[in-house]
Amino acid sequence: MKRDKLIVYYDSDCPLCTKVKNKWSKIDIFNNLEFYSFRNLNVSESLPIEQNKLEKEIYSQIKGKQVYFHGLDTLIEMNKRIPMICITVPFLWFSKKLGVGQKIYQYVADNRKILPSNQCNENQCDID
Template sequence: MKQLIVYYDGLCPLCQKSKRLLERVDRFRQLTFSDARRMPVEQQPRLLERMHVETEQGVRYPGIEGIRLLTKTLPFLLPLAPFVSLAIVLRIGAPLYDGVAKNRVIPMSCTTECSIN
């Protein structure tokens, strides 16, 4: 059974909601979630642009390609796989996904090390 790592933005409410949904449909515990903000700083910009899904072989699929991998892996999402694949083939999946990803709202977050001038 495939095991996947899902990298998501831990400060993004939409990403947190998506994570909770995926946790509910992951009946066979195939997914591990990793907050991209806890990754090494040099990896964060790319991982925070869009969700990434990583295979056991270490191959990362960003955005809509990651969604396609999830729909092909999780039995509950399998009925959506043809629609996601069709959206990719028609070249509307990536622009749609990227449009949502670029326009998501990240609430301001500050730690004790943060200062606003």
């Protein structure tokens, strides 16, 4: 089944988020996902989502439509579009319906590390 492309707004200041984005990009063989950092001023200014919400959890949008998802729903939508991992969708959906999926997602999101742009590289980190 053909699905509309999903635009995913991730946090490029989060090493975990960037790592996950890179892994999903590699297995997205049909190019059904587009990733944009909401830290990019051009991206964040064009979104009808408040910056503080973008900083708390991942958001996504069906390309060309004003249909938005966030948190676990974004992960479900992403997995629907990647044949290699679409088998996880029923588990994610069921965990959402039980009320534990979003809580687990939120725990991970709340405890991720943020490294402000241009302050760290492979060899050193200049954060005070």
